[in-house]
Amino acid sequence: MNDETKKDSDLADLQTAATAVGVTIVVFFVVYWAAQIQSTYELLAMAYGW
Amino acid sequence: MSTSTAMSTSPALTWGSYRRTITSVALVLIVLVFAFSSARRVVWVDLYEFFLWMETTWFGVIGKTWGAAFAVVEAFHLLAMALLGGAVFVADFRLLGWSFPDVPAQDVLDKAHKVFVVGLIVVLSTGIFMACGVAGKIYWLPVFWYKMLALMTGILFVFFIKRPLLNRDLDEIKPWVVKLVAVASLLVWITVAATGRWIGFAGS
Amino acid sequence: MNELLYNFAVWLDSHELSTMLHESYYMYNWVESTHVLTLMLCLGMLFLIDLRMMGLAFPNIPANSFANRLNIPMLIGFSVMVFTGLWLFYAVPVRSTQSVWFRVKFFLLIAAAINAFLFHKNMINASGSWATDIKAPKIIRIGASLSLLFWMAIVICGRFIAYDWFDCEYTEPGLSQFLSGCIDGQTLF
Numbered sequence: 001m002n003d004e005t006k007k008d009s010d011l012a013d014l015q016t017a018a019t020a021v022g023v024t025i026v027v028f029f030v031v032y033w034a035a036q037i038q039s040t041y042e043l044l045a046m047a048y049g050w
Numbered sequence: 051m052s053t054s055t056a057m058s059t060s061p062a063l064t065w066g067s068y069r070r071t072i073t074s075v076a077l078v079l080i081v082l083v084f085a086f087s088s089a090r091r092v093v094w095v096d097l098y099e100f101f102l103w104m105e106t107t108w109f110g111v112i113g114k115t116w117g118a119a120f121a122v123v124e125a126f127h128l129l130a131m132a133l134l135g136g137a138v139f140v141a142d143f144r145l146l147g148w149s150f151p152d153v154p155a156q157d158v159l160d161k162a163h164k165v166f167v168v169g170l171i172v173v174l175s176t177g178i179f180m181a182c183g184v185a186g187k188i189y190w191l192p193v194f195w196y197k198m199l200a201l202m203t204g205i206l207f208v209f210f211i212k213r214p215l216l217n218r219d220l221d222e223i224k225p226w227v228v229k230l231v232a233v234a235s236l237l238v239w240i241t242v243a244a245t246g247r248w249i250g251f252a253g254s
Numbered sequence: 255m256n257e258l259l260y261n262f263a264v265w266l267d268s269h270e271l272s273t274m275l276h277e278s279y280y281m282y283n284w285v286e287s288t289h290v291l292t293l294m295l296c297l298g299m300l301f302l303i304d305l306r307m308m309g310l311a312f313p314n315i316p317a318n319s320f321a322n323r324l325n326i327p328m329l330i331g332f333s334v335m336v337f338t339g340l341w342l343f344y345a346v347p348v349r350s351t352q353s354v355w356f357r358v359k360f361f362l363l364i365a366a367a368i369n370a371f372l373f374h375k376n377m378i379n380a381s382g383s384w385a386t387d388i389k390a391p392k393i394i395r396i397g398a399s400l401s402l403l404f405w406m407a408i409v410i411c412g413r414f415i416a417y418d419w420f421d422c423e424y425t426e427p428g429l430s431q432f433l434s435g436c437i438d439g440q441t442l443f
Binding site: 026 | 069078203
Binding site: 117118121122124125128129131132133134135136137138139140143149150153157158161162164165239240243244247248251 | 279
């Protein structure tokens with residue numbers, strides 16, 4: 001494998017890794033925040049009878 | 051003949067060319083399995099001794115007995131958080147194309163990273179001090195562990211994915227991957243800060 | 255003056271909404287968290303601008319365009335902080351009015367505002383090609399350092415408001431009560 005091909009495959013590797021981890025992070029923390037907001041809303045609704 | 055050569059080298063080629071992907075996906079899976087299985091509980095129970103020990107260190111003793119010192123460190127923790135946040139926002143906004151479109155992205159990213167590292171060092175050192183002072187309390191708070199999870203994710207993400215990726219020629223990277231990295235980074239660091247704030251409320 | 259402030263605070267305190275906000279664990283904490291977390295946007299941008307002027311960050315971006323660009327997110331953050339800050343004051347009016355730290359913070363905010371105004375004026379008036387220099391002219395650097403100091407002090411005071419070291423309720427008559435503006439025989443804290 002020459003240097004050029006290696007560089008390209010490194011970049012492909014980095015991009016795939018970034019996509020996989022990036023998507024996991026976004027999904028995990030969006031779910032986390034949605035759950036937090038939902039539970040706060042429910043508690044407030046219970047407290048004030050909305 | 052050439053086909054068979056390519057086939058015989060392909061497993062090594064796949065591993066070699068996707069080493070970072072395979073390592074990161076494996077790590078993510080390990081963390082997720084750990085977080086949602088009973089393994090977490092076992093480790094958590096074992097860590098209790100360590101948290102008790104933290105309170106007996108100098109940091110722990112000062113943090114527990116001298117309220118003013120704790121408060122000052124806390125204020126500097128917040129100031130460093132602001133600095134770190136500034137660096138994250140500037141870099142990620144540049145990646146999203148919202149700021150400095152006329153300045154080469156690499157320039158903005160490199161300089162922002164320097165500020166980020168300074169902020170991170172101060173945040174970590176003040177954070178460790180504070181954690182020692184309230185170790186016996188935070189041990190019991192789920193939000194503290196979520197914060198540690200987010201913090202570890204953030205640090206690993208920045209140093210093993212974001213920096214190596216963005217060190218490359220940005221034009222060669224797919225634009226949506228760049229944007230995804232920016233959104234993930236913003237989300238992680240905002241979560242680290244927010245869960246940190248919640249530790250204070252959850253303990254009172 | 256202290257009496258007037260106290261009476262105003264007591265009046266705010268009598269509002270139902272103030273009590274509701276104060277007593278709602280979740281609502282109060284969300285407002286408080288937003289206030290604190292916006293530091294990352296508002297002060298984050300401000301610190302970077304100040305550090306740029308002092309030649310400590312982003313030396314390759316022209317200083318004036320750096321400041322003008324980051325001003326926008328900074329002001330957005332600042333508006334959020336003022337808005338949430340007013341809510342926090344409204345939730346705990348009496349104790350805040352009589353907090354030494356709150357009072358110091360208030361004057362520091364005024365000082366920071368004057369400094370920001372002068373800083374901006376000096377930046378516009380600065381002549382020549384200073385913007386591409388690593389360090390801004392001395393007068394701007396002084397403004398930047400003052401801004402850093404003022405805002406650091408503001409954050410420290412803000413954090414200290416949460417501590418009850420000098421509360422009227424727990425102190426004896428003396429200097430701290432004088433500075434806090436405690437009223438003789440007050441029953442509401």
